[in-house]
Amino acid sequence: MTAEKCAHVMCVFTGICLLALTVQSFPVQTAETGGDAVRAEAPRVALTFDDGPDALCTARLLDGLKERQIPATFFIQGKCIEGQEDLILRMYQEGHLIGNHTYDHVKLTSVSDQDAVRQVIKTSNAIYEITGEYPTYIRPPFGEWRDDLDCHVEMIPVLWSLDSRDWVLQDTDQVVSRVLESVEDGDIILLHDIFETSVDAALEIADTLLEEGYEFVTVEDMIIE
Ligand SMILES: [Zn+2]
Known part of the structure; x- marks a missing residue:
């Protein structure tokens, strides 16, 4: 690349x-x-959000991304989809990339082959029901992918290069500092759209990087180009 x-x-x-x-x-x-x-040749980053959607946090995040006209990637949990269909459709329609994060947030390496496949397919089907498009990318919970699943599900696993540790810190300023201190061209940044502090941090990070000339892309655009 x-x-x-x-x-x-x-x-x-x-x-x-x-x-x-x-x-x-x-x-x-x-x-x-x-x-x-x-x-x-502007430097590029991909903001990625795991574990949602969350009715309040994800909606506010989508507002902020729309205002800044930047795309992001959402790896959603199948079990969080019910009741949030409008939010997922909105993500899709507003140009964000939707990926799979398993149905119950399981560690795929710790369940049977059958369960692992079920976790992935059930989530992809639920996303397809809303958007009419099967997701191509999966972020395995805990970063634990199984290569042997390749024969059962045609998905591309995507991890991250910069862990914001937002789920541990749950503090806007600390998350912003951690990311801005180490961000580089080509980074895939891990965040979670289930904390208000993460939404605030993501938007602050976006504002700073936009000012610095960064371009925001989905993981697909980051990987393909
Ligand atoms: Zn997760």
Whole structure:
């Protein structure tokens, strides 16, 4: 992925050099083109939220994301879906990526093959009932995926690169500091949309990173590009 990115950068800059040679009489245009190239390579992060949806927290988070026009990824628990169908439809319609977080938040490595498959499929089916689309990505609870499930469920496991530890800290300022101190281009940030403090922290983190020129993407866009 890094090699492709580098190749792309080289390409872009080679293009600029050629352009600069051919439009020497318009130095201002050349400078602007250079500015565009820098913006195209903006650092990117993916905010991910596990364990929801929660009627209050998730709704407030969606409001905040909409206001900032940034996408996120939600790994939802099947058992939390009933009664929150409108919220899930809203996530989907507002451009967020919806992933699977098992039905009962089980450690997939600690249950039988049959139960593990049931946990995943039951959740995917419930999401499909609402959005009309089966989720492609799964975040296994506790980060414990089983490769042998690949033959039974076609899902791509996604972990994280930056753990906000929001579920332990439950303190907005501490979560914000922890993330902003170590965030880097390409990070997949783990948060939970079941705590008010996490929602506040996520939106504060978003504001700061937007000011710093970061682009927000879903995990799909982060993984594919
Ligand atoms: Zn979880």
